[in-house]
Amino acid sequence: xxxxxxxxxRNYDGETFVVDEVVAVEPQTIEHMIEDGCANTxxxxxxxxxxxxxxxxEHCKKHVETPNSNEKDAKADLKSFDFDFVKADQGTLFDxxxxxxxxxxxxxxxxxxxxxxxxxxxxxxxxxxxMRRVNAWVFSCxxxxxxxxxxxxxx
Amino acid sequence: MSFKxxxxxxxxxRDGIGSMSRRGIEGRHWRSRTRSHIAxxxxxxxxxxxxxxxxxxxxxxxxxxRRIEESExxxxxxxxxxxxxxxxxxxxDITKEIVKTPEECGRLTFPISLxxxxxRDALIQCYIKRDRATSxxxxxxxxxxxEGESDKLLLAAKKIRKATSTEFALSLVSDDFSRASSxxxxxxxxxxxxxxxxxxxxxxxxxxxxxxxxxxxxxRFHKKQVSPRVPAxxxxxxxxxxxxxxxxxxxxxxxxxxxxxxxxxxxxxxxTAPTPKSFPHSFDDKHLSSxxxxxxxxxxxxxxxxxxxxxDPLTLKNKAPRWHEQLQCWCLNFKGRVTVASVxxxxxxxxxxxxxxxxxxxxxxxxxxxxxxxKDIFTMDYRYPLSAFQAFAICLSSxxxxxxxx
Numbered sequence: 224x225x226x227x228x229x230x231x232x233r234n235y236d237g238e239t240f241v242v243d244e245v246v247a248v249e250p251q252t253i254e255h256m257i258e259d260g261c262a263n264t265x266x267x268x269x270x271x272x273x274x275x276x277x278x279x280x281e282h283c284k285k286h287v288e289t290p291n292s293n294e295k296d297a298k299a300d301l302k303s304f305d306f307d308f309v310k311a312d313q314g315t316l317f318d319x320x321x322x323x324x325x326x327x328x329x330x331x332x333x334x335x336x337x338x339x340x341x342x343x344x345x346x347x348x349x350x351x352x353x354m355r356r357v358n359a360w361v362f363s364c365x366x367x368x369x370x371x372x373x374x375x376x377x378x
Numbered sequence: 379m380s381f382k383x384x385x386x387x388x389x390x391x392r393d394g395i396g397s398m399s400r401r402g403i404e405g406r407h408w409r410s411r412t413r414s415h416i417a418x419x420x421x422x423x424x425x426x427x428x429x430x431x432x433x434x435x436x437x438x439x440x441x442x443x444r445r446i447e448e449s450e451x452x453x454x455x456x457x458x459x460x461x462x463x464x465x466x467x468x469x470x471d472i473t474k475e476i477v478k479t480p481e482e483c484g485r486l487t488f489p490i491s492l493x494x495x496x497x498r499d500a501l502i503q504c505y506i507k508r509d510r511a512t513s514x515x516x517x518x519x520x521x522x523x524x525e526g527e528s529d530k531l532l533l534a535a536k537k538i539r540k541a542t543s544t545e546f547a548l549s550l551v552s553d554d555f556s557r558a559s560s561x562x563x564x565x566x567x568x569x570x571x572x573x574x575x576x577x578x579x580x581x582x583x584x585x586x587x588x589x590x591x592x593x594x595x596x597x598r599f600h601k602k603q604v605s606p607r608v609p610a611x612x613x614x615x616x617x618x619x620x621x622x623x624x625x626x627x628x629x630x631x632x633x634x635x636x637x638x639x640x641x642x643x644x645x646x647x648x649x650t651a652p653t654p655k656s657f658p659h660s661f662d663d664k665h666l667s668s669x670x671x672x673x674x675x676x677x678x679x680x681x682x683x684x685x686x687x688x689x690d691p692l693t694l695k696n697k698a699p700r701w702h703e704q705l706q707c708w709c710l711n712f713k714g715r716v717t718v719a720s721v722x723x724x725x726x727x728x729x730x731x732x733x734x735x736x737x738x739x740x741x742x743x744x745x746x747x748x749x750x751x752x753k754d755i756f757t758m759d760y761r762y763p764l765s766a767f768q769a770f771a772i773c774l775s776s777x778x779x780x781x782x783x784x
Contacts, residue, residue, distance in 0.1 A: 317430050324438055336438075340445040344458050 231265035249283035250326035309338040432466040453530035492766040495651040501759040508754040513537035575775040578612035584652040615639040633696040641689040644763040651763035695729040716749025723749035
């Protein structure tokens with residue numbers, strides 16, 4: 224196991240989180256702080272609570288650990304992780320959006336924006352997922368039928 | 379609790395209904411209203427405890443509301459955009475910033491969209507349903523009536539017969555046509571013979587508009603301190619006249635519309651048409667509300683002493699149909715939007731002098747098209763520089779013309 228550099232993050236509650244550098248640089252704000260040489264002792268994040276910071280770190284870890292391949296399984300796994308990740312109460316979502324905006328994690332920010340937009344429109348995450356699932360099934364049926372058609376025509 | 383619940387709660391707090399048990403009924407009522415009514419554009423009240431969501435940083439709110447606006451482009455789903463504007467002041471400001479006028483995006487959102495010009499390159503397609511029993515004409519958004527009767531109601535007009543004229547009162551809802559109501563938007567009045575009509579708008583003319591078009595009745599309401607229930611001022615914005623076609627007997631009648639509130643320059647290169655941003659006496663320009671009344675007072679005072687600022691108004695005429703020898707009838711190409719022959723059917727194009735310098739392409743554009751597709755069902759398609767309100771009022775005049783000009 225190679226030695227990987229770790230970064231310390233100290234938050235609003237005074238708690239310290241030790242994270243691998245590769246995970247810590249997911250938030251652009253932290254990446255810039257490290258580049259600017261501000262990460263000698265620990266990086267202060269006075270506006271983020273432990274609960275939120277640990278959620279954010281969990282998300283960054285998952286996305287870093289998942290191999291960046293086009294494999295269906297990996298993508299589906301990530302999708303279901305994201306889907307469960309945003310199943311939080313409004314208060315948590317509100318704190319999350321402020322924290323993620325400050326930390327500047329693009330992918331997670333887009334995810335939260337879309338979740339809130341869907342909640343305003345009245346679609347619960349379950350309904351969204353159902354729609355996506357049904358669409359995926361319809362698409363795969365279509366593909367299957369087309370393949371059968373071409374097979375029969377011996378193209 | 380979903381966000382819809384949050385929006386509903388804030389509105390309930392404002393309306394004074396605090397009970398959780400009522401929410402179910404409200405919710406159902408609210409959902410059914412959104413299908414058939416213009417989402418009432420209500421002012422957000424400054425609540426003491428606004429909740430954290432009211433204080434979300436503007437750039438975050440902008441992104442969320444923009445996503446909603448871009449994804450819900452058609453009615454009835456688009457009502458959620460209007461509700462975002464009713465949550466609180468900061469949400470309202472951001473939503474109004476994001477939503478574009480019908481001219482820019484071809485979509486109707488807020489009630490004021492009905493008084494803003496349509497898109498330049500496409501037609502906004504609507505239909506009108508006439509209810510003979512109640513003399514109410516309703517304008518809906520959509521190509522034709524849909525199966526479930528869940529179409530978006532834009533405007534409604536009630537015919538009121540008077541001794542020497544007929545009037546149509548136009549409103550945003552179909553159950554309240556009183557002039558004192560906040561949903562009253564204007565009226566159409568005909569002369570005794572049914573050959574000349576005038577459209578009156580509650581919207582004051584913009585700065586560039588003609589001062590001498592202020593109706594006499596507006597002079598009475600120059601004090602702002604009157605109660606909100608005072609009848610609306612009305613401004614004459616257009617005159618429509620019908621003439622017998624004397625060249626051929628039983629030929630189609632000639633229509634002429636002079637739009638006092640729209641200058642000819644609007645259809646010239648680089649021209650624009652007046653685009654009101656909010657209704658008069660509305661909460662949006664509380665701080666400006668005193669100025670129109672002073673303005674009207676001043677305008678009335680100065681109009682007698684100095685010459686009023688005026689511009690060449692846009693004139694519309696109906697496109698002359700061609701005589702089809704084989705079918706032995708008059709024909710116009712409605713591009714499939716009109717299917718039943720009727721004397722009421724017409725297409726309006728701009729009528730300009732060579733001196734106005736309007737391109738031939740613009741002169742050929744059909745600005746308003748109206749025609750019958752079934753018993754008591756008519757289609758209405760309009761575009762820039764007309765607004766839905768003006769187009770609807772012009773079409774109503776076609777319903778009321780008397781045998782004198784047929």
